[in-house]
Amino acid sequence: MSILNDALKRSNYDSDPMLKACDISIARHFTQIEGRVLPAPKLKAGNGEEFFPRNGRWNLSKKTLIRTCSVNKWAVVNFSAECDVHGLVRDLKRIATEMGIKIEYPYCDVIEESPSARRAPASRRVDEMFAKINSNPPGDPKFLLCLLPNRKNCEIYGPWKRKCLAEYGIFTQCLAPPRKVNDQYLINVLLKINAKLGGLNTLLQCELSPAPAVLPIVGKLPTIVLGMYVSHGQPGQSDRPSTAAVVNSREWPLISKYRATVHTQSPKLEMMSSLFKPWGKDDGLIRESLIDFYTSSGNRKPEQIIIFRY
Template identity: 35%
Template sequence: MLKKVKVKTTHLRVSRTHTISGFSPLACKDLKFLRQSWQYPEEPKQVSVANYYWEVYKHRLKYPNAPALDVGRKGKPIYIPLELCKIVEGQWYTKPLSQIQHEKQIDFGRQSPQDRRAVCESAIANNKYDSDELFQEFGLSFNPQLAKVSARLLEPPSLLFGGGRKENPREGRWNFNNKIFMKGCEIPNWVVVVFDCRCHDAHDIAQSLVRACNKRGMRVSDPKAVEKEPQKNQCFPPDERVRRMFHFLAHHRPMFILAVLPDKDSEIYVPFKKMCEVTIGVASQCMVKPRQLNDQYLGNLALKINLKLGGYNSPLSLEMADFLGTSTIIFGMDVSHPGSLGDVDSPSIAAVVASKEWPNNISGLYSARVRTQPSKMEMIEGLYEELDGQPGGMVKDLLIEFYNRCSGPENLRKPQQVIIYRDGISESQFQQCLDLR
C-alpha cells in the first residue's frame, strides 16, 4: 500500500522528500549497520538504527520495535524510522477504494442534467474566453449557451406486474408500492444466519421479511432456524467461522439462506458466498441491518430473493416480444480485471449471461457462464472453443440452455435472432470484437 508513496522527514531543520521502496527486515533496535566515526575513521563499528538517531540527532525513538522505512534503491537501502516520516500531501491515490469511500465518490460525482448544464455555463461565464487576447488573435469566439440538437423521446416499454397490472416507467423509474410480482417464488425451507454480534432481533427481521415477501406475491414460510454465531467463534479466521456456521445448518438442508453481516466490507462475505454458490449450491442473500428496517428496504431484499429463486419481478410486456418479431436470445458480456493491488499474474474473469426462454426472455432471468483468462485481456477467449474436435464454448452452452428451457414449436426454441450487449471495450477495439464473433 505504501510502495512509491512520497514522504518527508520531520527530524531535520530542512525536511527532505523520499520515496518508499519497502520496509526494513528487522525492528529499529535490532537493525544494525557499520558506521564510521569521524574520531576513528579506520575503525567502523556496528550501531543500531535506534542508537544512531539518538547519537546523531538526540532523538530517542518512541517505537524502537517498529520497522523502518526503506527509502533507498535496490541493493542500497536507506532506513528512516516510521515516526520521523510524514506522507506528502496531494499525492494521487491509485489503490482500490473501500465500499464506503466508493459510495461517497459516486455520491460526489452524481449530478442531475440541470446541475451539469449550470456547471458548464458558469465555467464559460467565469473564464471569459471571449476577452482572452490569444483567442481574439485567432478570431475565436464562444457561445455562452450550450448547443441545441434535435432529438426525439422514445416511449418506455410497459412493465407487467402480478394481477394483470401494467405500468409505464416515468423518468426511468418505477416502484412496487401496492404491487405484486409477476411470478412469485415459493420458499418452504430457509434459514437465517447472523454474523453480526450487535444484532439481537434476528427473529423479528425474519418475520418482517416474510410479511414483505408474501405481501408482494411470494409464498414464504417462517424460517426453520435462526442461528447466531457464538461469540467464541469470532476469534477464528473467516473461512473457519463460515464452516462452523454451516455445520449447525447441515441437518436443515435449506433451499435459501439469509445472512446478516456486520458491515458491507465484512470479511465473512467472500467465504460465505463461496460456500453457498460453489460448495453446496444454495441460493443466498446477504444484508446489513439498517438503522430503520422499513418496508422499502425489505421490498428491495424481496426483489433480489425472488429473482434468485426463479420468480419474475416486473418483466417487459409482450409488446416488446412483438417488436422483436421473432424468437430472440439476448446476451450480455463483460470482463472483470484484477485491481491495482492484485498480483500481476492474477487472471481476468470473463462473464457471459443469456436470457432463458422466449417470449419470456425479457423477464430478467438469465443463465450465466464464467471463465478465467489471461490478466488484463479484454477480448473473451471462451465464447467458442473446440473440445475433442467438437464445437463448444460459453455461447453454445447458453444456446442449449435456452433451447431446453423454451416450450412450444421448434422454431421458437431455436432463436432466430441474437442481440448482444458488450461492455468494457474501447472504440479502437470494436472491429477486433466483431472479428471474434
C-alpha cells in the same frame, strides 16, 4: 458542470502555440445540445395489473409478482448485524405473503457468529459459519439469508459468495440492514430473492401481447439476447484472475428472463477466452447459452442473435 466550465476557461487553449501551428481552435464554452428522456415502458405485474415506473423506480408495493418462488429449507446467518433479526424474518414473511411468495419459517434458529471469530480473517469467519450451518440439523439448506455487519466494503461478502455458490451451490442473499427496516426495503430484498430462486417479477406490457403489438424485431422471430462483460481486479492486483460473464435471454418470446454464466480467465485479459472452445467438445459460454435458450423456448433455435458487449 460549473467546475468543467471554469477549467476550460482557465486552460486558455487559444494561446497554445502548438494548437495555433496546427490551425486548431477550441471554444471557450462547451457545446449545448438538447437531450431527451425516453418515456418509461409500461410494466405488467401479477394478476395482469399494469403500471409505469416513476422517476426510475419500480414500486411494487401492494402488488403481486408474475411468477413467484417458494422459499423452503432455508436459514438466517448473522455476522454481527445490529438489528432485530427475528422481527426482520417475521416482517419478511409477511411482505412475501402479500407479494405471493411462499416462504416458510427458517428450519433452525438464527445462526450467530461467535464473538471470538469477529477479529479473524474473512475466509476463516466464513468457514466457521459453515461449520455451524452443517452442524444444525437437517443441514444442507437450499437458501441462506446472510446479515452483514456493515453496508460498504464488507470483507465477508466475497468469501461468503464464493463459498455458497462455487463450493456448495447454495443460493444466498446478503443484507446490511439499517437499524430501522421498512416495508419498501423488504420488498426490494424479496424481488432479488424471487429472481434468484427462479421467479419472475414483472414483464413489459407488450412482451406477451398479440401481434401487431408484439415487441419489434425480437418478438416476431425466435431471438436470443446476449450480454457480455469482463471485470478485473483492482489496480495493483495483477495476480487476480479476470472474470468473464455472459447473460442470455430465455423462454422466448420473453426478454425479461435471463440466465447468467461466469468463468475466470487470465488476469487483465479483456478478450473473452471462454466464449468458444475449439478443441474437443465445445463447452464455451456461447454454446451453453444457445442450449439453454433452446431447452427453455420449446425446442426453438434462435433465428436472430443480438449481443451487447459492455
